[in-house]
Amino acid sequence: EIMLHMPHISHMPHFMRSMHMPKFAKRLEHTVGHELGTIEHKISKEMKPMETAYDAVYDGLNSPDYNKYPELGGNSIDAINSNALHVFLLVVGATTIGLCLDPCLSKCWTPGRPRLWSLFLLIASYGLLVPGLSSVVLSFDIIANIVGHRINIQPDVTQDTCTESVYGLIKLLYETGSNIGAEMVFFYAIVVPAAKLLLLATGELLRFSPSRCGVAVSRTCIVTVQHISKWASPDMFAYIMLVHLIRDLDNFPLILTAGRLDEGFTCFSVF
Incomplete structure (x- = not known):
């Protein structure tokens, strides 16, 4: 085994005489390895949110509905158009009924009162x-x-x-x-x-x-x-x-x- 030999100094013990290089190297390796492990753990801990964000961005960009326009609530366009047609027919129908009833009820209707078609339109x-x-x-x-x-x-x-x-x-x-x-x-x-x-x-x-x-x-x-x-x-x-x-x-x-x-x-x- 390699020994460390230091010159003897008066009144000073040979404290390094018994130090063997393999033990020192092993101890040094253990200390350095521990420090490196600690640093690696800290780096991994700091990088974890970034990795999570990267995965989220990647998944979002590759999502099939990423560029899809939002879907609206309420009624469909077909239902809205159908309702508009029904509303138009309701108003026209009510006014037409009033026009048809005007000649029949004109005798019992007080002169000066609004015509029936306008009343039906209002209703x-x-x-x-x-x-x-x-x-x-x-x-x-x-x-x-x-x-x-x-x-x-x-x-x-x-x-x-x-x-x-x-x-x-x-x-x-x-x-x-x-x-x-x-x-x-x-x-x-x-x-x-x-x-x-x-x-x-x-x-x-x-x-x-x-x-x-x-x-x-x-x-x-x-x-x-x-x-x-x-x-x-x-x-x-x-x-x-x-x-x-x-x-x-x-x-x-x-x-x-x-x-x-x-x-x-x-x-x-x-x-």
């Missing part, structure tokens, strides 16, 4: 208001493709798409801090139609009032309805603008957007 229109408010009015979704990840961007992350009726849209606007927008939609979609119906009913009840004051109130109600009818549908244009803005954000393949107006919009616009 059909307000009949469409109920599904116009409660049915799906619009649906949209925005997908951002960022480094292999499909990120769904919409107000409610618990839903796959933003599919709302007028009531749901008002609630959504309030919950997301758009209080003015919610109040405007509520005013034009609910308050104005209700006020118009109330004014029309009041005007007809007082049309032949024995007092001049009653007749004046009736005339005022009818004129007011004629005026507010000209600006009673800005919310309808707001729905159109919203869907247009969503579609205009599309920038394939980074941003994928989809949006459409549903049957609730059809009923409300015909109303």
